[in-house]
Every structure is written in C-alpha cells, then in structure tokens.
Amino acid sequence: MRRSTYSSPMSCRIITGGKGAGKTSLMRTISIEKDVRQGFLSLRTGNGYSLLDLSNGTEHPFISEDPSAGSGRIGRWYYDEEAFREACRSLVSYRSGTVCIDEIGRLELSGEGFAPALKALAADDCVDLILSVRTEYLDAVIDCFCLRSVSVQSVEA
Numbered sequence: 500m501r502r503s504t505y506s507s508p509m510s511c512r513i514i515t516g517g518k519g520a521g522k523t524s525l526m527r528t529i530s531i532e533k534d535v536r537q538g539f540l541s542l543r544t545g546n547g548y549s550l551l552d553l554s555n556g557t558e559h560p561f562i563s564e565d566p567s568a569g570s571g572r573i574g575r576w577y578y579d580e581e582a583f584r585e586a587c588r589s590l591v592s593y594r595s596g597t598v599c600i601d602e603i604g605r606l607e608l609s610g611e612g613f614a615p616a617l618k619a620l621a622a623d624d625c626v627d628l629i630l631s632v633r634t635e636y637l638d639a640v641i642d643c644f645c646l647r648s649v650s651v652q653s654v655e656a
Contacts, residue, residue, distance in 0.1 A: 510627045510628070510647075510648040510649075510650070511621070511628040511629075511630065511648060511649045511650070512627075512630070512649075512650050512652065513629075513630050513631070513637065513641075513646075513649060513650070513651050514526055514529075514629070514630070514631045514652050514654060515631070515632050515633065515634050515637050515651055515652070515654070516633070516634060516653055516654040517634055517656065518633065519656050520654045521654045521655075521656060522601070522602070522632075522633075522654055523541060523542070523601050523602070523631060525631075525652075526540055526601050526629060526631050527540055529599070530553055533597060535553060535596075535597045535599050535629070537590075537593045537596055537597065537598045538553045538590065538593075538597075538598045538599030538600050538601075538629075539551060539552055539553065539586055539589075539590075539599070539600060539601060539613075540553065540599065541562075541601045541602045542558065544558075544560065546564045546565060547562050547563030547564060547565065547568060547576075548560075548561060548562045550586060552586075552589070554589070559582055559585075560579070560582075561578060561579045561582040561583065561586075562576050562578040562579070563576070563577055563578075564576065565577065569581075571611065573605055573606050573609070573611075574605075580611075583612050583613065586613065586616070587615050587616035590613070590616035590617075590620060591615075591616050591619045593620070593626060594623070594626070595626065596626065596627070597627045597628070597629060598620055598626055598627070598628055598629070599628075599629045599630075600613050600616070600617060600628070600629075600631075601630075602632075603617060603630050603631065603636070604632065604633055604636050604640075607643075607644075608639055608640065608643055617630075617644050621645055621646055621647070622645075628646075634653070637651070
C-alpha cells in the first residue's frame with residue numbers, strides 16, 4: 500500500500516477498504532469524535548445514496564439506480580450533477596480545519612463529482628482532509644489529486 504509524505508502543513512487521512520467494509524461508518528465515528536462539521540458523508544438509501552451535510556445534518560439524494568435521479572451517469576448509477584456542484588461550492592468555502600469527503604472514486608478520477616472541490620482543498624495548506632477511497636482506487640486518487648502528508652487506514656468487513 501502506498502503512503503506519501505511531502506513537506507506541507509496540510510494532512511490527509513484516507514480510510515480505505517472494499518465495498519461494504521465500513522469506510523462510511525468509520526468516517527461517521529471520526530466526524531462525531533473530532534466534532535468535524537465540514538464535509539459530506541454518503542449514506543445508503545434504498546436504491547441509491549444521499550449526501551449527509553456535516554455542517555447542518557441535512558440529507559440530499561444524489562445518486563441512484565433510477566434514471567430520474569439525474570443526468571450524470573457512471574456505471575449503473577445516475578447522479579444529480581447540481582447536487583455535486585452545490586456540495587463542491589460548500590466544500591471550497593472551508594478555509595481551515597478538517598473536511599470529510601466520503602467515497603472518492605471513479606467519478607472523481609474522471610474529473611466529475613467531488614473532483615473540483617478536492618483539487619482545490621488538496622492545494623490548500625490550511626485544511627486537513629479525511630477521505631474514504633476504495634482500495635482499488637487508492638493510488639490513483641493519491642496521484643490524481645496530488646495528495647500530501649497522507650496516512651492510510653484500512654478497514655475490512
């Protein structure tokens with residue numbers, strides 16, 4: 500498993516594991532224990548996922564197997580591009596502290612989803628990141644977003 504360390508005051512903690520391994524559960528626990536109120540978690544809901552906004556506790560549907568969920572598509576999933584744009588606007592407004600982003604993967608590696616916000620936050624030396632990334636995308640995410648001071652924590656189901 501790859502671990503990168505560069506000289507930068509910013510840190511990045513990545514929770515990694517396979518599908519259903521408990522990445523989101525661990526991120527939720529960390530966000531509560533560390534009182535992180537910046538970022539988003541992806542919560543399973545029926546045939547899709549909702550974004551949980553850590554700043555206010557609201558949930559917004561954003562990805563589903565139902566084509567009416569949005570015009571964006573990756574694999575069997577349809578996603579609401581506007582929901583991602585709004586989430587990204589919120590994420591880039593954070594200028595200090597810790598920010599959680601749950602489930603960075605294929606969508607972000609293709610430049611969509613949380614990618615614009617993650618690029619901006621990764622370049623910000625005043626923000627610490629906590630991310631979840633599936634094991635198979637770990638190295639590609641670290642490279643694509645030039646993540647620095649990375650620590651990796653693996654979880655298994």
